[in-house]
Amino acid sequence: MIYKPNFKKAPIVSLNGEPVLLFNQQQHTLLDVLEIKKVNIFSECRNGFCGSCKTRINKGSVTYISEPLVELEADECLPCCCVPETNLDLDLTTDEPSNLYVQHNKTLITLD
Numbered sequence: 749m750i751y752k753p754n755f756k757k758a759p760i761v762s763l764n765g766e767p768v769l770l771f772n773q774q775q776h777t778l779l780d781v782l783e784i785k786k787v788n789i790f791s792e793c794r795n796g797f798c799g800s801c802k803t804r805i806n807k808g809s810v811t812y813i814s815e816p817l818v819e820l821e822a823d824e825c826l827p828c829c830c831v832p833e834t835n836l837d838l839d840l841t842t843d844e845p846s847n848l849y850v851q852h853n854k855t856l857i858t859l860d
């Protein structure tokens with residue numbers, strides 16, 4: 749019998765092709781996690797009303813925690829009210845050096 753674990757891999761979030769984080773933050777929005785990683789992203793309402801955090805998606809998809817009230821193009825998202833559904837590449841950059849954290853045998857490893 750082959751055991752197939754029933755789990756979903758945590759999506760990797762990249763900024764213009766550079767991997768910056770592994771999204772395994774179940775209680776946070778994409779905006780929260782980008783801010784933790786010191787990504788400069790403008791926001792105001794943080795609830796999908798104003799559109800100030802609107803960001804272009806280069807590749808991948810998101811799912812919304814709450815329905816955005818802003819009109820979006822197919823390649824745009826509102827990080828304040830969504831989470832990555834797949835690996836995600838956003839049209840953003842960071843000033844900070846990125847470290848991708850991966851979990852291996854219950855140990856966090858930083859990839860420099």
Ligand code: FES
Binds near residue numbers: 793802827
């Ligand atoms: S901060 Fe207002 S829509 Fe995201």
